[in-house]
Amino acid sequence: MSLAASLLRIDPRDDVAVAVRGLAAGDPVAEALSARADIPAGHKVALRAVAAGEPVRKYGWPIGRATVDIEPGDHVHTHNLATALSGLDTYTYEPTSPEPLSATEDRTFLGYRRKNGRVGTRNEIWILSTVGCVARTAQKVAAEADKRFKGRVDGVYALTHPYGCSQLGGDLDATRRMTAALAGHPNAGGALIIGLGCENNQLGVLLESAPQLDRERLRSFDAQAAEDELEAGLEAVEALVRVAEQDRREPCPVSDLVIGLKCGGSDGFSGMTANPLVGRIADRVCAAGGSAILTEIPEIFGAERLLMARAESEGVYADVVGVVNDFKRYFIAHGEPVSENPSPGNVAGGITTLEEKSLGAVQKAGRARVSEVVRYGGQIRGKPGVALLEAPGNDAVSSTALAAAGATVILFTTGRGTPLGFPVPTLKLATNSSLAQRKQRWIDFDAGRVASGEPMDASADGLMDLVLATASGRKTRAEENDEREIALWKRGVTL
Numbered sequence: 001m002s003l004a005a006s007l008l009r010i011d012p013r014d015d016v017a018v019a020v021r022g023l024a025a026g027d028p029v030a031e032a033l034s035a036r037a038d039i040p041a042g043h044k045v046a047l048r049a050v051a052a053g054e055p056v057r058k059y060g061w062p063i064g065r066a067t068v069d070i071e072p073g074d075h076v077h078t079h080n081l082a083t084a085l086s087g088l089d090t091y092t093y094e095p096t097s098p099e100p101l102s103a104t105e106d107r108t109f110l111g112y113r114r115k116n117g118r119v120g121t122r123n124e125i126w127i128l129s130t131v132g133c134v135a136r137t138a139q140k141v142a143a144e145a146d147k148r149f150k151g152r153v154d155g156v157y158a159l160t161h162p163y164g165c166s167q168l169g170g171d172l173d174a175t176r177r178m179t180a181a182l183a184g185h186p187n188a189g190g191a192l193i194i195g196l197g198c199e200n201n202q203l204g205v206l207l208e209s210a211p212q213l214d215r216e217r218l219r220s221f222d223a224q225a226a227e228d229e230l231e232a233g234l235e236a237v238e239a240l241v242r243v244a245e246q247d248r249r250e251p252c253p254v255s256d257l258v259i260g261l262k263c264g265g266s267d268g269f270s271g272m273t274a275n276p277l278v279g280r281i282a283d284r285v286c287a288a289g290g291s292a293i294l295t296e297i298p299e300i301f302g303a304e305r306l307l308m309a310r311a312e313s314e315g316v317y318a319d320v321v322g323v324v325n326d327f328k329r330y331f332i333a334h335g336e337p338v339s340e341n342p343s344p345g346n347v348a349g350g351i352t353t354l355e356e357k358s359l360g361a362v363q364k365a366g367r368a369r370v371s372e373v374v375r376y377g378g379q380i381r382g383k384p385g386v387a388l389l390e391a392p393g394n395d396a397v398s399s400t401a402l403a404a405a406g407a408t409v410i411l412f413t414t415g416r417g418t419p420l421g422f423p424v425p426t427l428k429l430a431t432n433s434s435l436a437q438r439k440q441r442w443i444d445f446d447a448g449r450v451a452s453g454e455p456m457d458a459s460a461d462g463l464m465d466l467v468l469a470t471a472s473g474r475k476t477r478a479e480e481n482d483e484r485e486i487a488l489w490k491r492g493v494t495l
Contacts, residue, residue, distance in 0.1 A: 193219075260292075
């Protein structure tokens with residue numbers, strides 16, 4: 001393999017390139033680089049000298065500072081590069097001119113149009129619990145109902161969590177908002193909420209706080225008040241199925257799509273293959289009038305100015321500043337550094353600092369304008385463009401928040417792989433072809449082909465085809481494997 005084919009340099013200003021394949025010291029390519037050590041695939045190699053204390057650039061931006069002198073050909077990683085992030089930052093509103101987006105998608109998908117105008121990609125019955133005490137009850141009802149009513153809807157699923165009691169204030173409010181948001185999701189043709197009766201997250205208060213829920217497609221009861229909670233649950237689901245089974249898929253424009261953007265187990269290829277590929281899809285959806293939702297706020301630290309510059313107004317810019325600094329204060333209040341990232345798996349895959357991880361992560365948002373900021377438990381207004389959602393980086397917590405905010409399909413990029421599934425159909429994109437080949441039961445799309453020379457536009461065409469097919473009913477790997485979980489972000493006191 002030639003030197004040019006062995007390395008990927010993202011921006012002409014970069015001080016480093018990424019090894020497409022592992023380079024062993026002494027092989028011809030390594031010798032051409034003057035490499036003095038083995039460089040694993042996905043890891044960085046220095047293209048020019050960087051003095052200790054100077055910034056090292058990748059993506060055209062600093063990803064940290066050299067801790068020792070770095071020579072051309074050196075392996076650049078944790079032994080000679082460290083984060084420059086610390087504490088809160090001050091920002092200045094410096095908007096950029098809108099960049100032209102990819103051609104508008106004029107194709108359609110087959111979705112379920114709901115009474116409120118939102119469009120679902122599935123027609124399922126969701127069983128939610130107000131409190132962890134009835135989680136198993138919800139699961140038992142769902143398992144029996146899915147067998148009893150198979151074929152009449154797209155499935156019956158329990159979405160449970162361990163919280164809802166011993167919570168106070170804003171922490172309890174967030175659990176209540178998340179439950180209500182999921183109950184009203186367009187992928188749910190009907191929702192059953194099961195309470196216990198004595199919990200802090202009282203069912204009556206929850207329902208009063210969510211007048212927007214379609215009562216025709218909602219059932220609820222407290223298990224303590226039911227003579228047989230399993231039979232009560234099955235009767236409620238049957239009533240919901242009778243309503244939902246009347247729904248039919250119909251052609252819907254791409255503007256009706258809401259795409260969630262997520263990465264998990266990133267590696268050195270994430271910011272060069274799968275994430276920018278997802279960015280192309282986000283651009284196509286946004287250009288057509290649809291919405292994309294970006295979250296994982298701690299994983300934009302170091303790259304937040306790129307998003308701030310794309311805010312569609314000074315008000316949205318101020319909201320971005322607010323959600324970023326609030327999250328940094330959350331870290332500081334718990335005595336943790338704001339740069340406490342990347343994870344061990346990220347480091348093994350070639351990511352050294354949070355700045356590097358963040359600059360790769362924001363590639364998922366493409367080039368569209370940032371149109372709104374949504375706090376945890378909230379729902380997007382559906383404005384065309386990218387919505388920035390407050391949530392942590394944890395896969396299950398952030399993906400649940402994406403669903404609650406309105407995402408009807410999630411694009412999940414990964415360099416390490418995970419079997420985990422979420423409430424809405426989630427397409428897993430491998431950042432490297434090795435993962436795609438090894439974990440075919442997990443991975444829906446091989447974005448590693450980009451690193452092997454496949455044009456980004458050709459890969460984007462293939463991924464867009466898959467997105468539309470999935471939105472029209474094609475099952476994802478996680479759905480085939482019956483992987484479906486939710487997780488809530490608990491921030492408050494436990495009584």
